[in-house]
Amino acid sequence: MKNTKIILADANVYFREALKTTLEDIGNVEIVAQFSKAVSFLDYVASNYCDIIFIDTNFEKAKGTDIIKMALQINHSVKIYIFSSSEQNCRISEYLAAGAHGYLSKCRNNINLLKEILINKTNKIFISEGIFTNNIENTNFDKNLKIKKTISIIENNN
Secondary structure, three states: OOOEEEEEEOOOHHHHHHHHHHHHHHOOEEEEEEEOOHHHHHHHHHHOOOOEEEEOOOEOOEOHHHHHHHHHHHOOOOEEEEEEOOOOHHHHHHHHHHOOOEEEEOOOOOHHHHHHHHHOOOOOOEEOOOOOOOOHHHOOOOOHHHHHHHHHHHHHHO
């Protein structure tokens, strides 16, 4: 089985190392690069292939939604998953609307979700359990139907 090529982009080196270890423990992954700055991250994406990007959107002098959009303009097939300590519904909606394929909270256990992401290579939206479900009907987000369906699937599988 071909390894999934992954980029980790987060200003916190300790979080990157912990995520790298977790992903490697799951297996069939190759961490091709790690970044703490948006500029070097985008330069790398422009000249190198990857399947998945796990990214925190808190970069100096760079707006998270802009980074997502730029990365997707460079590589249309990459799956981008936000990893953040913020669980604000409005921010989550912005990132998903920008093209992210999921939103994972650094404050929650995501091991089963990470396994699903690595196994399921579809356009399914993945969101950490327990966030974004209460106010989903109140969001102004054009992927609502896809998200509702995904949350429904996740809740029915538990």
